[in-house]
Amino acid sequence: MPLVRIDIPHGKPDPWIRAVADGVHAALVATGTVPEADRFQVVNEHAPGRLIADPAFQGFARGPDFTLVQIFWSAGRTNDIKRGLYAAIARNLGADPGLRGDDVMVALTESTRVDWSFGAGIAQYVPEG
Amino acid sequence: MPLVRIDIPHGKPDPWIRAVADGVHAALVATGTVPEADRFQVVNEHAPGRLIADPAFQGFARGPDFTLVQIFWSAGRTNDIKRGLYAAIARNLGADPGLRGDDVMVALTESTRVDWSFGAGIAQYVPEG
Amino acid sequence: MPLVRIDIPHGKPDPWIRAVADGVHAALVATGTVPEADRFQVVNEHAPGRLIADPAFQGFARGPDFTLVQIFWSAGRTNDIKRGLYAAIARNLGADPGLRGDDVMVALTESTRVDWSFGAGIAQYVPEG
Numbered sequence: 001m002p003l004v005r006i007d008i009p010h011g012k013p014d015p016w017i018r019a020v021a022d023g024v025h026a027a028l029v030a031t032g033t034v035p036e037a038d039r040f041q042v043v044n045e046h047a048p049g050r051l052i053a054d055p056a057f058q059g060f061a062r063g064p065d066f067t068l069v070q071i072f073w074s075a076g077r078t079n080d081i082k083r084g085l086y087a088a089i090a091r092n093l094g095a096d097p098g099l100r101g102d103d104v105m106v107a108l109t110e111s112t113r114v115d116w117s118f119g120a121g122i123a124q125y126v127p128e129g
Numbered sequence: 130m131p132l133v134r135i136d137i138p139h140g141k142p143d144p145w146i147r148a149v150a151d152g153v154h155a156a157l158v159a160t161g162t163v164p165e166a167d168r169f170q171v172v173n174e175h176a177p178g179r180l181i182a183d184p185a186f187q188g189f190a191r192g193p194d195f196t197l198v199q200i201f202w203s204a205g206r207t208n209d210i211k212r213g214l215y216a217a218i219a220r221n222l223g224a225d226p227g228l229r230g231d232d233v234m235v236a237l238t239e240s241t242r243v244d245w246s247f248g249a250g251i252a253q254y255v256p257e258g
Numbered sequence: 259m260p261l262v263r264i265d266i267p268h269g270k271p272d273p274w275i276r277a278v279a280d281g282v283h284a285a286l287v288a289t290g291t292v293p294e295a296d297r298f299q300v301v302n303e304h305a306p307g308r309l310i311a312d313p314a315f316q317g318f319a320r321g322p323d324f325t326l327v328q329i330f331w332s333a334g335r336t337n338d339i340k341r342g343l344y345a346a347i348a349r350n351l352g353a354d355p356g357l358r359g360d361d362v363m364v365a366l367t368e369s370t371r372v373d374w375s376f377g378a379g380i381a382q383y384v385p386e387g
Contacts, residue, residue: 115238
């Protein structure tokens, strides 16, 4: 049920994009209690000046590869799970496509389990009551 | 006040896109306690590989028409209202443009009534207090 | 930590876009208890029919410059802070690029402080506990 929005700079080759999407999903599965098949991602590529990140906030040195990962999912994950997820995303994207940790931002937004319908007009997680 | 983000595959004709947007809004009005004039929607079209959905999660058979509907609105709707909304969206999009239920995903995210300004820099629903 | 998504019509010149992004951020700094360097914004431009706003809801006269500002940030701001933010955004965008108040919509969505990682796979605001 995570819905993941990934915002990246324009002009990256398909394998780069695929590596980012795969790495984020693998992190969710490995650390975020997300099933392997529960994958829904939207990748948006942005021309210069449309994906804006302060180059230094919190002591980082952000560059042209800045990548934003926004994850919508149900509440209930502990702080430890969230911290493990951030670490896994940074580690995975560092391995492939080779993103520096400075360029990986993650933001979470929580909803509840009745807030999801995966198809057929049904609330699969809370079908009644 | 719903803010609706609709993510669809690239290459659909304008009437298809309009039918999706209209059908989602009609469902919100019919089942979600949303006024007819309270319509704010953002449609994003995605090239192949940028709108990623598992083909089978929860038993569905998702195809190239996979359409994601993300709705931001104020908390307060019951589970029954949410279930009625999902059913109405799937029904409407099934009728026009003919989307299969397998290809319609809906995700809700809630905020509160003071979180909305419809214009002029005013919080119309909670202007004071 | 705000993550700001700005949806605008297609075809605006870069200075117009920059003025909107700058004006929103300046409002967050001036009224929303956001540090100057805490700037993360995504601007999306939309072809006709993809950014849909009712022309009259809540008594406004929306036109082709309709601009949607969606802000994700941590909970904790008071109603007064939110109202001050809406007013500042409308005022700033009215001054430059000259947007009418009728064309400025703002929506907030709240998360918590552990929901943010600004880099290196760390939850900077809640690194432990």
